[in-house]
Amino acid sequence: MFARWYSEEFSSTHTFAHVETSPWEEELETAAAQLAKLLSEGAVDQADPRNFAHQVPVPSKAALLGLFMGAVYQQNQAARELSPVTSSLEDQVIESYARMLGLGQEAWGYLCSGGTSASLHAVWTHTKRAGESSVDLICSRATHVSVERIAGALKGVRLQRLDCDAHERIDVGAVAQAVKGSLVAGRLPVVVATCGTTGAGQIDPVADLVELRRTTPFVLHVDGAWGGFLATLTTTGRLGRSTRDVAALAHADSIGIDPHKMASMPVGCGVILYRDPELRELVHRQSPYVFVEGRGHSYGQLSLTMSRNGMYASAHWLQNQVCPLTAEGLGSDVEQILEGARTLADEMERAGMRLLFEPTVGIVVCVPARATMSETNAVVLQVAAECLWHDERPTQSLPTISTYRITAPAVLERIGRETGVVRDTGELHAFRMVVASPPRPGFRPHAMAVARGLTQRCTRLR
Missing domain, CATH: 3.90.1150 (Aspartate Aminotransferase, domain 1)
Structure with missing residues (x-):
């Protein structure tokens, strides 16, 4: 399918002509054969039925095709003038996630490289709420190891890991005490809950944390890299005791999800979403050499990263056409x-x-x-x-x-x-x-x- 598109449709572009005039064709043939042999003999086959080691799925045919099609056009999501089509595709992908999670029509976000990147972007964005004050990043000892790196990388962020309950979920009582201590110290408490811990696949009591937030103010970020896609089943009655906590994801201030896990996207595809549109204004930035006004925001204006290949937007858009983020899909x-x-x-x-x-x-x-x-x-x-x-x-x-x-x-x-x-x-x-x-x-x-x-x-x- 890709070969047919490449030779029949893409062949009319200047990029095709440039790519196909490589002066190293013979060397490329030899090196490509060597690479093919290395991969076929030593790469992990994710579809091997005996492979249970990690949260790495088999990528879907639609996602791979969309990835290849997007990659050859070399679109850069940093600015819309560099990626008019793939930025629009990313808009649609983000809207589909906001619907799946029930975050509301004003929710916003962008693609990133994965769960660690999503949490990093979320905490960085929430630090803008703090102004001159510092941030306490509050989570359980079962939270993903990336929180240490995030706290170490961002200025003014202090990490507090709390003990878990008997089922390795965050202790809501301990969270309440930590949040109160943070507020007394004049710091902004950012609580990280996990929907599907990496170690044991457990879901933190997100609904109880949402209730706690009604009386004790704090920012709630959810790491849903692994379990966030359970939101596709929230209204089906098939989640049992998890239903209440998964439904509560709709009330998170931000949530990260990894399409390269349960959504069968190629590795390197993450999503970060925010419920509050005012946060977008706090992080929005201009540049003297990029970002044309009047065509909508550019993704590079909102995130820590600038250059990002549009191939993941095209891959996820194509995947959504055949397998939407719904209960039936x-x-x-x-x-x-x-x-x-x-x-x-x-x-x-x-x-x-x-x-x-x-x-x-x-x-x-x-x-x-x-x-x-x-x-x-x-x-x-x-x-x-x-x-x-x-x-x-x-x-x-x-x-x-x-x-x-x-x-x-x-x-x-x-x-x-x-x-x-x-x-x-x-x-x-x-x-x-x-x-x-x-x-x-x-x-x-x-x-x-x-x-x-x-x-x-x-x-x-x-």
Whole structure:
């Protein structure tokens, strides 16, 4: 499809003529063949059914086609005069996210490189509210590791990590105390809640935080990089206990989402959205050499970054045409991912593994049955070392997986109480498995085989 478009449509452009007059055609043929061999022999195949290690889905055909089509035109989203079409496409993509999340017609935002970039942009933007005062960035110990980098990079931002509850969600009572202390000190409190933690896939009590904000003022940013797409299912009744917190995303002051996770976009595509249109005026900037007035805002006027390729806007726009951000569109994929995680969790438990968290957002965390946490750690770390690298597993029956280190005292106490494992150390290492794309047909027998293979490998280490 891309080859046909490239030769029939793109061939009429000056860019095509320039690209096709390369003086290094012979060298390019040789190097391209070498690159193809390197990738085919060593790259991770994200569609490998044994690959459960990370939140990296298989990119969709529409997204790849849109990416390639946009890339060859080399459009720069920094200014509309450099990207008249792809900036308009990005406008439409941002509007689709505002609708999905229920943020209102005045919500605004832009594409970025991913969840870390989205949170960085959000905190930077909210610092403009603070004026001369400083910012307290308040989050749980389960919040993504990027908050340390963000606090270290932005002037006047101080990080406060709070203890989690027994299910590794942020403690609302602790947030209330931290916010009050911040206000007394004359600082701006910015609370970061997570919809789908990276470690265990848990959802912070966003609805309770929204209620707290009614009486105690603070800025609420939500890191929805992984679980934000559950918003496609808010009105369907399919989210169970998560419905209230996912619906509350509509009341966040800002929210970051990663289309390169559940939306099957190529890696490098993130979204940041803001509910308050007045924030846009606080960050809006001019330049003596770019930004033509009268054609609407340019994305480079609103964000930390300037140059950004329009290929992601064209990719996401094309993806939205075939799979919109609705319950019937992307919501169908999200539901399959959630069901796939529940199926994997069921089979792990049947094979003798102990589940440590409810698989709320596509992540299964489990451990082999052992008497103590230190014994569990030894087995998990040895087996996981064999299973982390996709091309170094001792047997093809083992999946590619990652691990998760649990240190929250309340979580360890709950796990000990529920599983009977003796808590003789201050941390617990667990297998972490991710269902990142809608599973293929026949997933349950496959999940059963994976669970049995992993359990048998652990058993041999007794």
